Amino acid sequence: MSYNRSVSADPHELSPETVWEVQMPAIRVGAGAADELGYQLDQIGTTGDQRGLIVTDENLVSVGHVGRIVDELESDGFDVDVFDGVEREPSISAVEACINFVREEMGEGGYDFYLGLGGGSCMDTAKATRAVVANGGDVLDYVAAPTGAGEKLTDSGAPLILLPTTAGTGSEISPVAILSVPEKNIKEGISSPHVRADAAVLDPTLTTTLPPDLTAKTAMDALGHAIEGYTTHRYDNLLRAEDPADRPVYAGRTGFTEMFSEKAIGLLSSNVRRVVNNGDDIEARGAMLKGALFGAIAGLTAGASLAHAMAYPVGNNYHTNHGETIAALTPASTLGYNVASDPPRFAEVAEMLGADTSGMSTHEAANKAREEFVNLQRDLNVLPSGLNELAGITTDDVGELAESTVESQQRLLRCNPRPVTKDDVEEVFRDALHNWK
Numbered sequence: 001m002s003y004n005r006s007v008s009a010d011p012h013e014l015s016p017e018t019v020w021e022v023q024m025p026a027i028r029v030g031a032g033a034a035d036e037l038g039y040q041l042d043q044i045g046t047t048g049d050q051r052g053l054i055v056t057d058e059n060l061v062s063v064g065h066v067g068r069i070v071d072e073l074e075s076d077g078f079d080v081d082v083f084d085g086v087e088r089e090p091s092i093s094a095v096e097a098c099i100n101f102v103r104e105e106m107g108e109g110g111y112d113f114y115l116g117l118g119g120g121s122c123m124d125t126a127k128a129t130r131a132v133v134a135n136g137g138d139v140l141d142y143v144a145a146p147t148g149a150g151e152k153l154t155d156s157g158a159p160l161i162l163l164p165t166t167a168g169t170g171s172e173i174s175p176v177a178i179l180s181v182p183e184k185n186i187k188e189g190i191s192s193p194h195v196r197a198d199a200a201v202l203d204p205t206l207t208t209t210l211p212p213d214l215t216a217k218t219a220m221d222a223l224g225h226a227i228e229g230y231t232t233h234r235y236d237n238l239l240r241a242e243d244p245a246d247r248p249v250y251a252g253r254t255g256f257t258e259m260f261s262e263k264a265i266g267l268l269s270s271n272v273r274r275v276v277n278n279g280d281d282i283e284a285r286g287a288m289l290k291g292a293l294f295g296a297i298a299g300l301t302a303g304a305s306l307a308h309a310m311a312y313p314v315g316n317n318y319h320t321n322h323g324e325t326i327a328a329l330t331p332a333s334t335l336g337y338n339v340a341s342d343p344p345r346f347a348e349v350a351e352m353l354g355a356d357t358s359g360m361s362t363h364e365a366a367n368k369a370r371e372e373f374v375n376l377q378r379d380l381n382v383l384p385s386g387l388n389e390l391a392g393i394t395t396d397d398v399g400e401l402a403e404s405t406v407e408s409q410q411r412l413l414r415c416n417p418r419p420v421t422k423d424d425v426e427e428v429f430r431d432a433l434h435n436w437k
């Protein structure tokens with residue numbers, strides 16, 4: 001029997017889940033960590049006479065990060081090629097260009113190792129390229145049906161190390177590569193434990209070149225992961241998987257994920273003003289990278305919820321930046337509609353965001369989280385005041401957006417801590433048009 005999910009806390013006849021798990025790449029963090037790449041490669045079984053590929057974009061070549069990594073690897077005896085053709089929010093054909101590059105240079109066997117250097121787009125292109133080269137065929141063979149053939153990956157392939165140059169997406173630890181399908185105006189993922197990298201190197205000196213607006217946008221995505229992970233349903237509110245292989249990627253919160261959420265919300269909310277105002281503040285950049293990592297460990301294990309579900313149709317229809325979309329949606333969704341699911345938990349979030357809730361009732365403190373989050377965004381001065389300023393979205397558009405959310409995002413909506421109907425989603429979209437005047 002296939003198992004059913006339940007987000008209800010009501011007792012049910014079938015057994016609740018009793019097991020949770022954590023899968024993670026090897027992680028190295030700190031200023032100068034990128035200068036230890038040779039050692040890192042050695043640790044995951046790569047030897048100095050092997051040939052690797054750096055998957056990146058032209059901007060990261062021009063600001064010098066790629067040259068720095070190439071020099072570091074060549075000084076350790078590695079031979080490296082560079083593919084700098086990654087496009088923003090990569091399409092399937094853009095990833096195929098990278099795969100073709102690999103096959104032309106190295107044949108079907110591909111490189112001995114891969115590095116993904118950049119934001120989520122570069123890391124996802126590297127993850128998808130490595131996976132398809134290792135398993136053969138084309139990208140569409142592994143994309144979920146009906147867009148692709150939905151074949152399962154069986155081989156992780158050559159070692160892959162990811163080096164983020166933004167602090168936000170969490171792609172460096174996630175088991176998913178997100179690709180756009182422009183013909184259908186949708187995004188699809190290749191999702192498998194075989195997609196996850198072997199190692200992640202988080203060096204804040206690689207993030208200083210990120211401009212203030214992108215710094216703020218990616219930070220809001222990271223905060224979204226941390227808060228959504230903290231406030232989603234518990235893992236034992238799902239029914240037990242009869243086969244461990246059927247356990248969902250987004251498996252609900254546990255004591256483990258809550259610990260990371262809590263730390264992430266504090267690190268991100270207390271350092272984002274510093275990095276937006278001074279991009280060279282290495283200490284604060286390091287705190288943001290750690291915050292984004294912890295947020296991803298929490299949110300991408302426990303599971304994202306309503307804000308992420310609503311963000312995908314907005315991104316697909318209006319081609320908005322993912323972090324900026326999460327920023328616009330979070331006050332009305334995660335910190336608005338969802339508050340009723342567990343007010344004491346949201347009161348804790350308010351405190352993690354730095355609010356003083358002393359003397360407040362639980363209800364007042366829970367609603368303070370939204371106010372604190374909006375104040376933070378206003379202070380940063382580079383984020384839109386809501387969906388209207390973000391993409392010109394008006395009340396005329398919310399019906400269609402709600403419909404496509406409910407149609408295409410059941411995977412995330414089912415995990416939302418408060419049950420949600422199409423009318424609810426429409427109301428939340430309306431509420432998210434203007435977070436401040």
Ligand SMILES: [Fe+2]
Pocket residue numbers: 169221224225308322326
């Ligand atoms: Fe996200």
